[in-house]
Amino acid sequence: MFDYALTALLVLVLPAYQICRSLTRRNIDEPKIGRYWRSMALAGSLCMALMAEWVLLGRPMADLGLAIPVPKAGIIGIGIAVALFASLLALVRIKPPRGNASAEALLPSTPDEKRVFIALSLVIGTAWEILYRGYLLWMLIPLVGTVGAVAVAAAAYGMAHGFKGWKPFLGSLLSAVIFTTAYALTDSLWWLILIHVGLPLSVTFARPSRVPEVAKQSE
Template structure:
């Protein structure tokens, strides 16, 4: 397999259009949210899930039309030899850290003030009701599947033709981070770091299985932690 113009078109879509669309769509959502008297976040989650479908389709349709080997895109069993242990260790370490953070935020209000401050301008996009939380879990699934196919499967495959593996992991992490530029600098950098970690897992296992699972769980736990934090804050305000 070689890179053709269609690959560059998909890469440009992921590296340029997706960040720009995300930025302007989030700004439009904030304007609607500031004057809305109903729950519009669930609808925004649904729209974002649909866009995740577009992201995945851009890669899968190209792959299908060109008749390429799906294993090259990461649709294969993890390689249990080589660096699999490294990938498993990284994935386990990240998940343990996230689980402990979630459990701490679930059972205790300590850290709520810091989290609420850290959420900042992203707060309107975080779940605060049971319905929003349920849609947030669905959003976590769609993001995990679509973004791993696109950024780990496709982008890392394409970059591997023109640069060494360490550069591939770094560049795809930057592209992934920029896709979340609507979250501000903190969110962009944090997402890029997550992308680098998951990129290492993908490189170590050669399969999208662990990256997708890891991505879904990280997103689900992050949104759940926000939900628990806002629910607790609402109870405090109601009891004040």
């Protein structure tokens, strides 16, 4: 019963809620730190509930893509992740990223925001990979096959990012398809978690911190 309820929540409820929330712009005035904590609470609580059920029922962690030792395909994936970060670091040193409106709306700017963002990246980068990749494919493949499971999980995850315009929306769907397909091909989440956690942190710490206006005025 828990599995079907969690699947319905991930595939139907959360994507619909996030789309509606973004269209009504309910979080437009919400401070970034508040958004970070809310996202961590949601992803973390769902993942902890899943992991508790997994342990209680004695299910193998390999079924969630968390096998130890890491399978050969997963080790290759980790190598790809390391190469990706090395390339990104070299690119940032050559051409530092410029600020833009969409990045300012999502990424941290102040030191306080960056501290919370580190925790956010660790929690959601791990939790959403386990939930939307490891768990959903485990649940959906017996029902709709691998291709159908990849399509459903990727669409649900892409829509769960909300709608902030067609370009970011299609970008979310495309990245979800790539990540979900990568998991289906390698059967390992470790390298995808590494990428999911590392990419936002790499971009964040390549950007200079902004001193809050209140702090400036008090100097």
